[in-house]
Amino acid sequence: MDLRIFTEPQQGATYDTLLSVAKATEDLGFDAFFRSDHYLRMGSVDGLPGPTDAWITLAGLARETKRIRLGTLMTAGTFRLPGVLAIQVAQVDQMSGGRVELGLGAGWFEEEHRAYGIPFPKEKFARLEEQLAIVTGLWATEAGKTFDFHGTYYDLTDSPALPKPAQKKVPVLIGGHGATRTPRLAARYADEFNIPFASVEDSERQFGRVRAAAEEAGRGADALTYSNALVVCVGRDDQEVARRAAAIGREVDELKANGLAGSPAEVVDKIGRYAETGSRRIYLQILDLDDLDHLELISAQVQSQLS
Numbered sequence: 001m002d003l004r005i006f007t008e009p010q011q012g013a014t015y016d017t018l019l020s021v022a023k024a025t026e027d028l029g030f031d032a033f034f035r036s037d038h039y040l041r042m043g044s045v046d047g048l049p050g051p052t053d054a055w056i057t058l059a060g061l062a063r064e065t066k067r068i069r070l071g072t073l074m075t076a077g078t079f080r081l082p083g084v085l086a087i088q089v090a091q092v093d094q095m096s097g098g099r100v101e102l103g104l105g106a107g108w109f110e111e112e113h114r115a116y117g118i119p120f121p122k123e124k125f126a127r128l129e130e131q132l133a134i135v136t137g138l139w140a141t142e143a144g145k146t147f148d149f150h151g152t153y154y155d156l157t158d159s160p161a162l163p164k165p166a167q168k169k170v171p172v173l174i175g176g177h178g179a180t181r182t183p184r185l186a187a188r189y190a191d192e193f194n195i196p197f198a199s200v201e202d203s204e205r206q207f208g209r210v211r212a213a214a215e216e217a218g219r220g221a222d223a224l225t226y227s228n229a230l231v232v233c234v235g236r237d238d239q240e241v242a243r244r245a246a247a248i249g250r251e252v253d254e255l256k257a258n259g260l261a262g263s264p265a266e267v268v269d270k271i272g273r274y275a276e277t278g279s280r281r282i283y284l285q286i287l288d289l290d291d292l293d294h295l296e297l298i299s300a301q302v303q304s305q306l307s
Helices: 015-027 054-064 082-096 110-116 125-140 181-189 200-216 238-247 252-258 264-275 292-306
Strands: 002-007 032-035 069-072 100-105 147-150 155-159 172-175 192-196 225-234 260-262 281-286
Touching (some): 100 125, 125 172, 125 181, 172 181, 192 200, 225 252, 252 260, 264 292
Parallel strands (some): 002 032, 002 281, 172 192, 192 225, 225 260
């Protein structure tokens, strides 16, 4: 089971804070540092000092880390034209020496679009399908040849399909709870399927749908990696768990029901239940980015048991 650190910087974080977390992620042996792609805080937090852009952040981290994978859960398809996104991701992949992964989703948070003047189209899923075709098509085009795409929402003619990523293939992540279109899209384009904030039972059902779609598409169910994203709150004792839960404005019982919370032993046990569904990777949502001791505890007493 791979453990990856997943952050939500729109809730309030500077680049320097994210750099500290990313360096701790690397030093403590975690597999990757991922971040959300949002421009507006959610809930009652103040969000200060304001949002940071996902791919600008990852570009900086690409030059300041050496081992960990870097990526997004999920880049919002509404924020960037697919040709521009292909260039951005390829460049950051070059800057990192081939450590980037692209999680791409349709976009959903209408308020942040209004706040920053970003168009919020009614039909987002069909756009996402074209975006995936374009981004992956540009990267797959042989050097010296051109790429064309003529869709309902995007039209590319004689694109040189440059630059190329450092990796032969940048891993693409697709995720969500949709029962029909999401599994079909994952079966066609994804290297990894991620289900966010889902129970063991819901994860098992959704993984089953994706596996069936992959088989139907002729890829084979095991061609994809299956993963979860879950909030994490670990403590050496009940008091430490309660303190960490309070720091992120959550209740312990709710965190235990809907995430990975409690003692290291409790968290290891619950991760094992997700592993039984076929999940091979957990993105640990860290909401208190100043609590690096939390990462140290997870590394020493959770990750060490899983490896």
